[in-house]
Amino acid sequence: DTEVTQTPKHLVMGMTNKKSLKCEQHMGHRAMYWYKQKAKKPPELMFVYSYEKLSINESVPSRFSPECPNSSLLNLHLHALQPEDSALYLCASSQGPLRSYNEQFFGPGTRLTVL
């Protein structure tokens, strides 16, 4: 099963709201990723978790707060977002950065709109 699931599919939130995006995989992967994709642009890496520890933070503003409760789950907590944060948020997973085979598999994404 090469499936990564994400919830919700769509999210509309105000700038004062707090919300969370969720991602889950059951492939036994030990690396999980958050990407942000704006319209007509490629995905851009935000965070990498490796063995449940944050290993890469691409200078993402603190209004985005990642969390990895266990090896199968990845959350992205959102607070005080701006309209320019509206985008497709993609989660991915792979076996792990120390493995020679490290193909990344993506979830269907959460389309976020900030009003």
Added chain:
Amino acid sequence: GIQVEQSPPDLILQEGANSTLRCNFSDSVNNLQWFHQNPWGQLINLFYIPSGTKQNGRLSATTVATERYSLLYISSSQTTDSGVYFCAVVEGTSGSRLTFGEGTQLTVNP
């Protein structure tokens, strides 16, 4: 960081035509993947191909790592092939950071 360039940026085909998409990268890579992004945003894995040649049905890919490029071949295109094709690489020293090219927007007309 590594630069990834894809060409052409846009491609319009008639159903049944063949096409070649190209991906150039500026440094050695540990991982190269080709994706198809459908209109709903789902990134579908096509190939994991840091080197060599692979085929899957009407699609095939070749990566020449020493010359820093990869090619994706689509034969007998169908309307369902429409979408954006991305090449993405992991630079040799970056561990797991996947860097995407700008993509090729493919439209297949009936």
